[in-house]
């Protein structure tokens with residue numbers, strides 16, 4: 001395995017910001033991974049997959065590891081209602097979803113077309129159209145960065161919550177593979193208004209039809225990171241108290257609110273950004289996407305600090321107008 005010094009990361013993050021890693025390597029198996037951890041015990045470490053949820057504002061003074069672990073292992077017989085598939089971390093997420101849908105293994109279809117790798121999916125518990133990946137994960141196999149120990153985390157040990165997990169909080173595990181628990185029996189459960197609308201002409205949609213509908217809706221609403229650099233939703237949807245939601249609803253009767261827990265609801269960051277006048281707004285090379293204000297796009301800057309300045313501007317106007325603190329979903333390095 002080669003170690004690259006002063007390695008350009010621009011092509012490895014979907015915002016296309018420029019930064020250099022002090023050291024970079026791509027282990028292709030567990031032994032190589034362990035070796036690079038032993039070789040550089042005191043360097044800071046950063047794991048990168050497809051780079052679709054991360055960008056750089058400065059050089060990374062340490063070791064960037066991009067695992068290249070591929071393969072799928074299925075463990076179930078045709079008679080079983082439950083299907084277990086272990087997917088290695090570097091498998092492309094959407095190709096994996098397509099593979100499961102082709103075989104009519106149900107559970108991941110609403111998560112179609114999310115860019116990135118299988119290994120990153122549990123990190124922020126990816127979600128879309130009323131589904132979250134946590135509901136289809138049986139276990140996550142990961143290596144402790146400090147000890148090299150391989151640990152298997154059962155679903156309930158992953159501390160999954162909205163765009164969060166133990167892997168995001170602790171930042172000390174390298175995910176090697178994910179074991180998914182899927183079902184052979186499919187029935188469409190309407191969960192999300194845009195998707196229901198897309199499927200309303202079909203009486204009993206098949207799993208393939210749901211995947212196709214998700215892809216159509218996403219292509220209409222979201223920019224492809226390959227054509228217009230971005231990292232998807234920039235901010236998390238914030239939680240607010242029910243009292244605050246009631247007060248805001250007086251001025252904004254169409255404020256979206258989703259039940260959360262006693263005394264709290266979740267609202268829409270996109271709505272707040274829109275009402276703050278930032279839908280489709282552009283400052284220099286950075287702006288929000290005209291069809292979806294939650295997405296910050298990079299129209300041509302290689303400097304991640306410009307994205308951070310624009311993010312701060314949005315946070316500040318939303319805070320001033322609604323007294324709500326937005327929190328980025330994207331990792332800023």
Ligand SMILES: Cc1cc2nc3c(=O)[nH]c(=O)nc-3n(C[C@H](O)[C@H](O)[C@H](O)COP(=O)(O)OP(=O)(O)OC[C@H]3O[C@@H](n4cnc5c(N)ncnc54)[C@H](O)[C@@H]3O)c2cc1C
Nearest residue numbers: 049050051052053115116117119120126127128175231232
């Ligand atoms: C156009 C667009 C649309 C998007 N839509 C959605 C959406 O609908 N829903 C959603 O949830 N997200 C969405 N995202 C965000 C992104 O696709 C997901 O977060 C995805 O899981 C990122 O995968 P990645 O491999 O690119 O991760 P990276 O960006 O490389 O890494 C993300 C984080 O995971 C860590 N990580 C990556 N691989 C590993 C590993 N093997 N072990 C340990 N840690 C690791 C990194 O250190 C980093 O902290 C979107 C992004 C874009 C660009």
